Amino acid sequence: MGTKRETALAALKTLSTFLEPFLPIVNTHMVHFYTDQVFEKLNQDLQSDLMALTDTQIAELPNDYLNISKSKPSHIASNLLQLMEDIDGHNLDSLNVLDDLPSVWKEMDIKPLTSLIHFDKFMTVKKSHEVGALCDTIASFANYTDSKLIVDLGCGKGALASMLSLNHGLYVSGIDAAGFSAHAEEGRQSMLQKTFKSHVKKARLTEDEEAVDLSVRFRRSTLYLSNNFDIRPLIEECSQHFQQSFNQVGLVGLHTCGNLASTSVQLFVNSPESRFLCNVGCCYHLLDEFFDKSNSGLEQGFPLSSHLKSKSFFLGRNARMVSSQPLERYATRKQMQPDVLFYRSLLQVILEEKFPSTDSVEFQVGRLRKPVNNFRDYLQWATKKLKLSLELTDEEIEAYLTRYNGDKRRHLYAFFQLRLLLASLVEYVILLDRLVYLTEQEVVSNSFLVRIFSPVTSPRCYALLAFKKLKEKSI
Numbered sequence: 001m002g003t004k005r006e007t008a009l010a011a012l013k014t015l016s017t018f019l020e021p022f023l024p025i026v027n028t029h030m031v032h033f034y035t036d037q038v039f040e041k042l043n044q045d046l047q048s049d050l051m052a053l054t055d056t057q058i059a060e061l062p063n064d065y066l067n068i069s070k071s072k073p074s075h076i077a078s079n080l081l082q083l084m085e086d087i088d089g090h091n092l093d094s095l096n097v098l099d100d101l102p103s104v105w106k107e108m109d110i111k112p113l114t115s116l117i118h119f120d121k122f123m124t125v126k127k128s129h130e131v132g133a134l135c136d137t138i139a140s141f142a143n144y145t146d147s148k149l150i151v152d153l154g155c156g157k158g159a160l161a162s163m164l165s166l167n168h169g170l171y172v173s174g175i176d177a178a179g180f181s182a183h184a185e186e187g188r189q190s191m192l193q194k195t196f197k198s199h200v201k202k203a204r205l206t207e208d209e210e211a212v213d214l215s216v217r218f219r220r221s222t223l224y225l226s227n228n229f230d231i232r233p234l235i236e237e238c239s240q241h242f243q244q245s246f247n248q249v250g251l252v253g254l255h256t257c258g259n260l261a262s263t264s265v266q267l268f269v270n271s272p273e274s275r276f277l278c279n280v281g282c283c284y285h286l287l288d289e290f291f292d293k294s295n296s297g298l299e300q301g302f303p304l305s306s307h308l309k310s311k312s313f314f315l316g317r318n319a320r321m322v323s324s325q326p327l328e329r330y331a332t333r334k335q336m337q338p339d340v341l342f343y344r345s346l347l348q349v350i351l352e353e354k355f356p357s358t359d360s361v362e363f364q365v366g367r368l369r370k371p372v373n374n375f376r377d378y379l380q381w382a383t384k385k386l387k388l389s390l391e392l393t394d395e396e397i398e399a400y401l402t403r404y405n406g407d408k409r410r411h412l413y414a415f416f417q418l419r420l421l422l423a424s425l426v427e428y429v430i431l432l433d434r435l436v437y438l439t440e441q442e443v444v445s446n447s448f449l450v451r452i453f454s455p456v457t458s459p460r461c462y463a464l465l466a467f468k469k470l471k472e473k474s475i
């Protein structure tokens, strides 16, 4: 067995090499599925294997894929089955790069802490699941590294920050680019405090609940974070605000979208005051890619590792977008994608046939707010949105439907499912690239990639955890 760095790097090499030839498929846009004849770009054997599936089997493909290491579905023909097994062979579990929290505690010799109270009054089920899991992990790391101040990057409304402070007595400095109302913030914090206190009382967690410190020690700043951000002035401000001196801090972030996750990882590495990192990213479509030829002078969001940089590795926006689709949720639902997916692709055929001189990129329909009953209603809605006069008779609409219903419609749904399986690997490349970058850093002693949430409840479920070497000097 190699070192963690060797294992992570080998996994990144294997995964990126496997994924690269499939990127054109993952980067296809379903809007252009018919106009670009996307299905025909798959090899013939794969096309036949997909078409041999019934509608139900197509709907169940994500579920069959997630269980493929346990049971090989007999209804899936050899080429498709082989591809599914190959994809499965390149997920984070198969690549042996995932840790779980118990192994982190053991390897780091950390005593895990638990929260006094987990409550969901102000949060959705999803948020309370996320905050609950992160809160205890961060508190345990803070205790281990003796970091009393937590810097929450992209703190949003501060749900995580408040829980860290109420449950674990930590000081939290929240930063978010979005402005906030100090008045609303005050109201929210006082409500949180009251509810927390009543929970403590009800649960009779302590004989003397007055002894529990129930103040929210959360300070929020409106700032835009970039890779060269200096956290020192912020720590200084917090020291003055909380009348405490903070020598070392933990950098955390829950669903740091796009570049903010890469920024968090780089800030952790470049700030001597930061002792640990706990970061969960999301919204990969918002990442800036360094090797994106259509964009120059962007923040460096991806890649970070020397290996992918040396390969000028490029994913593509649509691949990053599709990688955020919730595979585990689709697997649980076992349903065909909604009709609107088919309707949009068919609309594109009509638009390109009826308006051949117009640039197809201009046809941005946007999201359907209410469900429609049939294609005719969809057309009506879309043409109104596009401000186009598209006078189609009922017979013409029927003729389009006859052309594309049946096999062609099944092509689209089957392709969508196959692309979904491949796209999961895009997220893994992004995460592994960040992990490898951390392992490359002299100042970082340990780094881990952990599935910290349930993927069904919270699809962006992977946390990057890292620690600095103890010998490094603090401020």
Ligand SMILES: C[S@@+](CC[C@H](N)C(=O)[O-])C[C@H]1O[C@@H](n2cnc3c(N)ncnc32)[C@H](O)[C@@H]1O
Pocket: 153, 154, 155, 156, 157, 158, 159, 175, 176, 177, 178, 223, 224, 225, 226, 253, 254, 255, 256, 257, 260, 282
């Ligand atoms: C998906 S939200 C998550 C909010 C919060 N952490 C939570 O879990 O509820 C991401 C947040 O990051 C903030 N954000 C994104 N990029 C940022 C940047 N470069 N600097 C500061 N804040 C940023 C956004 O304004 C947004 O509030």
